[in-house]
Amino acid sequence: MTTPKRPHILVTGAAGALAQQVIDQLRDTCDLVAVDFREQVYLGDDIPSYCIDFNKRVFEDLFRRYQFDGVIHLGRIQSSQLTRMRRYNANVLGTQKLLDLSHKYGIKRVVVLSTYHVYGAVAYNPALIDESAPLKAAGLSADLVDSVELENLANIYLWRYPDLNITILRPCNIVGPGVRNTMSTLLASERAPVLAGFSPMMQFIHIDDMADAIVLAYKKPVRGVFNVAPQDWVAYQHALRLCGCKRIPIPSIPPIVPSLILRTLNMRRFPSYLMAFFKYPVVIDGRAFAREFNFKPRRPLQEIFRFYRNNKSPV
């Protein structure tokens, strides 16, 4: 009797906490290769780990050497990292390279991590935005263009190469232990800025739940774009209160004032291009994903906020 072949999966963005969670969940049943363009991380002797820029030619050597079955692309560089130009190269051109190689080497499953930021925070947003809503983020700030472009690219490949079985996930705010994004840094801080008089509804998903969602998505080859968010909502300022953050109000009208203040302060955890997200709600509808992949988040908001309240130190 022969043992079935273990699937070979390339996981990008390996230095991030989310990728490491996903790797931990899959390492018993799959052969993984981890890459990150930022740093080489040690993930145990059984997982080869590389620090590679996707746009370099050596990246293709990985595909030649390992004969991957699937790709989990979590290596989207967040808007708070690098310059706009380098981010565009890594996120848009790098992803294109990754998808081209995936097509060339006959990969059967691709999961791409996007973000709910692509919908854009606008005063006229309805709540429970579904996947077919227009992506307005590019009109808000040039710093979000690469996120939208990455999605468009993945969408083109989704239809052009159905064999790749691309699934794009648009999660709400991913938070929890080890997460280093803007929202997590805010919740973990002692004092957090707020726009005076604005407390938009927000959604948060625990990093463990998000890792579950990615693994579930990988295992069921259903193509498409899906929002990932629990059926629970909280106002931003209420969330800060529950995390034990002191709120520092920033004058919010006329709109030019907060924009000037934020640009002058240039805070990494409260960047001016995300200002609209702290003013207007972007509430996404995660029900399609939950139905299709039988996904149920298990960590309630209270538990997430308790973690931040009890761990008031820089993450």
Place this chain on the structure above:
Amino acid sequence: MSLATYLKSKLIPADIDKHINRIRKPIGSLGYDPWGYNNEAIKYGFALTRQIYEKYFRVEAHGVEQVPAEGPVLIIANHSGQLPIDGLLIGYALASRPEQPRIPRAMIERFFPTVPWLGNLLNEMGAVLGDPVNCAKMLANNEAVIVFPEGIRGSGKLYKDRYQLKRFGNGFMHLAMKYNAPIVPVGVVGCEETIPAIANIKPLAKALGIPYAPVALPAVLPAKVHLNFGAPMYFDNTEIPEELVTERVETVKAEISRLIDKGLSERKKLF
């Protein structure tokens, strides 16, 4: 006892607390729904509105029991009086009815979300940005939704045009048909006299980015308000041309007009 608990015990009578908790809203673990409705905040709003409703405007509501107890409902009314006081009073009338109360959702003007504090406050009380997608999703969620099809054409009209219905949009009829939601017409009488405006300074409104800038007394007058709820109207979901949809809208408009006339004839004096 924390300050918040103390304030709550002083401001929210026990019967209101119990009354609101009795109305089961589909909310998340922290008391919010996707549109920002908050189960705790509404108790303060309810306690305050009770004073405004009973003492200030001395509202007389007839036929509120005709609003179905469950399922999607569209409550369609005439809009007047510069501020959305009519929406508040209709909402309170339905939320406070002793038998099977419901907390309806009011669709509000698009500029409110851009106003600090007020936008969030309205959301917490159940008001929602007047977007067709929002309305559709709420009807799918089995909510009762208050819609003023006249929009700012109605609320911004001058005192000389009082009780004249402006053009109704057709959007609400399409939604009612699609989601099989009965329409409950409401005639509001009295709100026209709360903030009588004699003119609208359009350039000022444009400069401030607000829908209209009325010339009026800087006060809300205590006019007596009559609310007349009509019987639910049902419309089937057959494919019909837009003209016939407009005809259906006109029947709703005629019913509201009739309810307004009823209110006007019942009214003994303005205040």
